[in-house]
Amino acid sequence: MTAEHEFTSAFAADLDGYLAFKEKMGFYGASRIVYLRRFDAYCTRLGRTVFDRATVEGWVIDELQRSSTYRSWMSYIRDFGRWLHTHTQPGAYILSDQWKSSFTRAHPYLLTQDEIDRFFIAAARLEAASPWAWQAAAFFTLMHSAGLRTIEARHLLTDQVDLAGGHIDIIGSKGHRSRRLPLTADVIDVLTACDTTSRAHLGPRTPFFVSSTGKSVTPATVGVIFNRIWDHAGLARPTDGRQPRPYDFRHHFAYANLERWMTNGTDITAMLPYLARYMGHATFDSTYYYVHTSPDFMNAYADITASQSQSLLPEVGFE
Structure with missing residues (x-):
């Protein structure tokens, strides 16, 4: 078992090597690691030791049985195969393009102004035994007022937030693009209150929004807190399949x-x-x-x- 990502299959060392290579190239996506761990667990469970067509497509078929709209995870195993082919195993199988699927956008839930108002009233009153107690309103205010991606808000660092200058810097986001976004006075006030409380409770920190351990908040936690606020606000949940999300x-x-x-x-x-x-x-x-x-x-x-x-x-x- 490798120490870094706790892979257990015959491909453990190569998986760690591949992820280290991707990180050097600036790719740190957690989703990639999640799916490669699933592949690793699949290989461990079935005793797969050769990165051939039977192993790769067998896992893909197994994964498709529980997948939903998005199938971008196929690119992770395809890219890993290319890396193996180039670096350690010239005979490694590269997932065929026939497995590529068209991208289908999820239909968004259209928030009403009443829902937004009630959501933020509830966010300001959130009771939680974690920094979310004081940072929930600021986190979702930033997403709402600046149109941030969830990952951009989660990865925002304290040195990228200039409250005196009235702007934030989004560095190396999707496609490695960066941008500077101005903030309104109201948003600056909300972020200042959050920052002041975080400093008082936690001292110096690197992420602007933090978990109880001082690390960046996770995607799962953001969803949990969003749903808790939504429910505490007494907002109804639709029955047509579309559910409200932070995004x-x-x-x-x-x-x-x-x-x-x-x-x-x-x-x-x-x-x-x-x-x-x-x-x-x-x-x-x-x-x-x-x-x-x-x-x-x-x-x-x-x-x-x-x-x-x-x-x-x-x-x-x-x-």
Whole structure:
């Protein structure tokens, strides 16, 4: 058994070597480790010792039996196979592209203003035996007001938060892109209160938002706290399959801006590059997706385009 990631299969040393290689390249994703641990456990359980087609595709088939919409995990085992082929095992099997599946976006839960108001009232009153007691409101306020990805809020460091200057720096996010985001006075006040309390209870810390052990908060914990606040706020849970998630604050940030610009008569074509840059999108395709998340926006958009000859949105995205 290797010490670093506690792999137990015949591929343990190579798995650790591969992950060390990825970290040197700047890839630290926890999801990769989770799925490679599953592969490792599968190989240990069945006694697999050769990285061949039967081993790799056998695990993929086993994993598909419990997978859901997203299948990006296939890229992890495919990439590991390439690494083995190049570095230690020239005969290692590389998962065929026939296993690639199309990406299906989860339909977001569209937060109403009433739900948002009630959520933050409950967040400010959260009782918890951890730093979440005072940092929950700040964490979700930042996601809501700046449209952050959950991972960006979780990985935010204290030296990336300039409360005096009124901005935060998102460093090396998705696609290794970085950006500086201005903060409103209200958000600065919320973050300042959180930071002051954290310093009083924990002293110097590196992550801005921390767990009880002083480390960055985990994705699972964020979801647990979000659901606890949602329930404490007395908010109903939908029955159509779509459930509210922390990431829906990012969706709300995007379409709320689009709807506000449309209502104010602002040229959305001109504003899309700013929204894309603020949200950290590589292309307009990702930003344009949010246009389709709001029924109110789409209905009004149809009325506008029916009466105007000029397109409100560009026909072609930009790099």
